[in-house]
Amino acid sequence: MPRAWKSPVTAREAAPTPAAQQQALPFLEPAPLVKPLALAPTRVQRLWFCIWLPGLPLEAARSTEAATAVIEEQQGIQRVLLTDQQARAAGVTPGQSANAALALLPTLQLEERSPLREQQALEALAGWLEHFSSFVCIADRDVLLLEIAGSLRLFGGLPELRKKISTGLRQHGFDASLAIAPTPLGATWLARAGRRACIRDEQNLKRVLRELPLDCLQWPEGICSSLMAMGVTTIGDCLRLPREGFVRRFGAEPMIALDRALGHLPDPRNSWRAPERFCADHEMVQEQSDRERLLNICHELLLSLEQFLLTRQLGTQRLSFSFFHLKGSATELRLGCARADRCAERWLELLRIRFDQLVLPEPVIAIRLRSGMTQALQAESARLNFYGCDDRLTRRYSIVELAERLIARIGEQSVHSLCMVAEHRPHYAWRPQSLLSDWASSTLSEIRRNIRRPLWMLPEPALLPADSGYPLHQGDPLRLLDGPERLETGWWDEHGISRDYYTAVNPAGIRLWIFRNRSQPSCWYLHGYFG
Amino acid sequence: MSASLEKLLQNPRVWRGRNQVQQKTGLASGYPELDRHLPGRGWPTGALTEILTEQYGIGELRLLMPALVRLGAEDAQSNYGEPGWIAWIAPPFQPYPPALMQCGIDLSRMLIVRPRDAGEILWSTEQALSSGTCAAVLFWTETLDDKAGRRLQLAAEKGHSWAVAFRPMAARRQPSAAALRLELHAGNEGTHVHILKSRGGRPTILKKLF
Numbered sequence: 001m002p003r004a005w006k007s008p009v010t011a012r013e014a015a016p017t018p019a020a021q022q023q024a025l026p027f028l029e030p031a032p033l034v035k036p037l038a039l040a041p042t043r044v045q046r047l048w049f050c051i052w053l054p055g056l057p058l059e060a061a062r063s064t065e066a067a068t069a070v071i072e073e074q075q076g077i078q079r080v081l082l083t084d085q086q087a088r089a090a091g092v093t094p095g096q097s098a099n100a101a102l103a104l105l106p107t108l109q110l111e112e113r114s115p116l117r118e119q120q121a122l123e124a125l126a127g128w129l130e131h132f133s134s135f136v137c138i139a140d141r142d143v144l145l146l147e148i149a150g151s152l153r154l155f156g157g158l159p160e161l162r163k164k165i166s167t168g169l170r171q172h173g174f175d176a177s178l179a180i181a182p183t184p185l186g187a188t189w190l191a192r193a194g195r196r197a198c199i200r201d202e203q204n205l206k207r208v209l210r211e212l213p214l215d216c217l218q219w220p221e222g223i224c225s226s227l228m229a230m231g232v233t234t235i236g237d238c239l240r241l242p243r244e245g246f247v248r249r250f251g252a253e254p255m256i257a258l259d260r261a262l263g264h265l266p267d268p269r270n271s272w273r274a275p276e277r278f279c280a281d282h283e284m285v286q287e288q289s290d291r292e293r294l295l296n297i298c299h300e301l302l303l304s305l306e307q308f309l310l311t312r313q314l315g316t317q318r319l320s321f322s323f324f325h326l327k328g329s330a331t332e333l334r335l336g337c338a339r340a341d342r343c344a345e346r347w348l349e350l351l352r353i354r355f356d357q358l359v360l361p362e363p364v365i366a367i368r369l370r371s372g373m374t375q376a377l378q379a380e381s382a383r384l385n386f387y388g389c390d391d392r393l394t395r396r397y398s399i400v401e402l403a404e405r406l407i408a409r410i411g412e413q414s415v416h417s418l419c420m421v422a423e424h425r426p427h428y429a430w431r432p433q434s435l436l437s438d439w440a441s442s443t444l445s446e447i448r449r450n451i452r453r454p455l456w457m458l459p460e461p462a463l464l465p466a467d468s469g470y471p472l473h474q475g476d477p478l479r480l481l482d483g484p485e486r487l488e489t490g491w492w493d494e495h496g497i498s499r500d501y502y503t504a505v506n507p508a509g510i511r512l513w514i515f516r517n518r519s520q521p522s523c524w525y526l527h528g529y530f531g
Numbered sequence: 532m533s534a535s536l537e538k539l540l541q542n543p544r545v546w547r548g549r550n551q552v553q554q555k556t557g558l559a560s561g562y563p564e565l566d567r568h569l570p571g572r573g574w575p576t577g578a579l580t581e582i583l584t585e586q587y588g589i590g591e592l593r594l595l596m597p598a599l600v601r602l603g604a605e606d607a608q609s610n611y612g613e614p615g616w617i618a619w620i621a622p623p624f625q626p627y628p629p630a631l632m633q634c635g636i637d638l639s640r641m642l643i644v645r646p647r648d649a650g651e652i653l654w655s656t657e658q659a660l661s662s663g664t665c666a667a668v669l670f671w672t673e674t675l676d677d678k679a680g681r682r683l684q685l686a687a688e689k690g691h692s693w694a695v696a697f698r699p700m701a702a703r704r705q706p707s708a709a710a711l712r713l714e715l716h717a718g719n720e721g722t723h724v725h726i727l728k729s730r731g732g733r734p735t736i737l738k739k740l741f
Contacts, residue, residue: 406658410644455627531590
């Protein structure tokens with residue numbers, strides 16, 4: 001019976017009143033959220049968010065609050081490229097020579113334009129923008145594009161998303177021109193034209209693009225001037241020209257660009273991918289030796305690391321800090337952690353332990369933080385506590401955390417666990433087991449019960465003084481209790497042995513594990529205490 | 532018990548040393564004679580024990596081994612299969628795994644720490660004790676002043692961990708905050724244990740304990 005699971009109903013319940021029937025009806029209808037349209041195959045609608053950063057050379061170079069201008073060499077003369085508000089107020093304008101600008105404002109900070117720094121700033125920004133979209137594209141040296149059609153719902157609609165991005169940009173210290181359009185090129189042109197446009201369908205796009213002036217297209221100077229000479233000043237004017245003639249005269253490129261901007265031709269873009277390893281620098285204006293301040297900078301770097309790892313759902317087990325000095329080589333500090341982690345606070349705690357002991361030979365001018373290999377972070381489930389708050393169960397932190405703290409201060413070689421090795425030579429019968437590596441160790445679980453081994457082992461066998469062939473310990477002769485136990489060979493490596501081991505006791509009652517080599521029967525060695 | 536006596540016992544200034552400590556059962560040492568003389572019928576866990584020896588290797592580990600083995604086994608039962616770790620901080624020699632295993636110790640729960648100086652020894656010990664992860668923390672140190680001893684005693688209470696300090700005989704005359712202080716003497720016929728101080732117990736000499 002297919003409906004057997006239905007609970008039997010009484011007659012009164014089974015015959016609902018008409019009113020009840022009407023109330024029940026809406027539940028039978030399909031949920032209004034599921035629109036049939038959404039199920040039908042439709043053309044994927046894309047929406048591009050363009051960020052144009054006209055002031056990037058200045059914003060990337062700016063390091064102080066003082067009036068700043070970026071200069072660039074043009075035809076052998078250093079000319080002002082961009083100025084900030086303060087410099088502008090003093091009359092410094094783009095195109096002036098550097099000397100003229102300095103004459104107007106002697107305190108002016110002049111910065112050489114640095115494409116590398118601009119690129120770094122742009123990449124940092126792209127990394128941050130990955131919060132908002134999985135498709136971020138560095139379209140030009142001052143243009144970023146985001147595909148946001150897929151992000152709208154998550155961020156609560158277009159106005160919300162736009163507000164978040166624009167406030168974020170302002171907080172990062174960038175003055176940007178934003179535009180939204182269905183095609184990447186269209187969005188770029190709108191942003192360059194300074195239109196705070198938000199266009200969602202292609203019909204509107206065509207109408208708005210028509211009005212844009214030619215200078216926002218960044219076409220070669222020759223094309224623009226010829227078009228201007230023809231009285232063509234807007235994109236609309238261009239579109240009115242016959243296509244064949246336009247292509248013959250200016251080449252295919254501008255026409256393709258126009259078609260792409262209008263959405264007539266596809267415009268594939270490359271998605272930018274952030275590097276998988278984190279590396280960030282913090283440069284200081286002045287050398288710094290105040291440790292607390294250095295630690296604060298490290299904290300900032302760790303926070304950006306956390307952000308970096310968080311966006312990728314990654315963690316790392318190792319970090320290294322480099323403290324650069326003006327003279328001499330950098331001071332390195334490495335941190336290790338047992339479990340892949342991204343939490344800045346935990347790293348900071350480990351750093352604090354190590355930083356106390358770090359010797360900085362000179363003041364620091366820059367700090368670099370690099371992460372080791374990253375790995376996917378695994379979530380851990382906590383144990384349910386059914387048994388109330390038993391003190392014994394509320395462990396403050398686990399063994400790995402304890403090991404991390406110890407390692408951070410004492411060093412990795414000095415903190416370890418133990419592990420057995422299937423070996424008959426006493427020295428090789430065990431090895432230290434790192435607490436930071438995985439626990440997959442093939443430790444021996446069985447051991448022969450009838451052999452006698454001391455609880456204390458000396459790191460190296462110590463030669464015992466001897467009196468006519470008999471060993472002495474602390475000046476007293478030893479009495480042999482047990483032995484010999486012959487341990488021999490290790491032909492498979494360089495460290496073969498051939499020894500006779502004895503248990504001996506000294507007059508004070510201390511039991512020792514001693515041996516002599518078969519090749520030298522008169523030389524006795526102490527190898528351990530029975531403790 | 533009469534009402535007035537009851538009232539007197541309520542007075543916070545009255546210290547009932549012996550009875551209070553005896554409520555807490557200790558960790559059986561594996562040596563019945565020693566257990567009989569210890570107030571909790573065993574080693575005081577959650578407290579600091581101090582063992583003084585003239586030199587290391589005279590039997591101090593054999594004295595502890597049965598308790599350390601039991602610690603792992605008991606913890607495994609009460610703690611949902613998660614026995615505590617045993618930390619060795621600044622051991623004078625290498626604790627030898629095959630011998631430890633023969634005694635019945637779970638090797639995968641050993642933590643060996645080799646700090647570089649006395650300050651680091653105390654720091655690591657305090658970290659290990661207060662972490663709550665280590666069931667026992669054995670440490671070897673020459674210097675353990677009153678303040679440090681008290682700190683470690685508190686850390687041991689906090690982490691419910693058994694702290695065992697191994698110190699040279701020269702430390703005998705220094706005051707100590709330890710709950711239990713023993714002196715070990717090797718002899719030809721066996722090891723003698725002197726109980727120098729025992730909170731809630733009384734000093735005794737146990738001849739030829741093992």
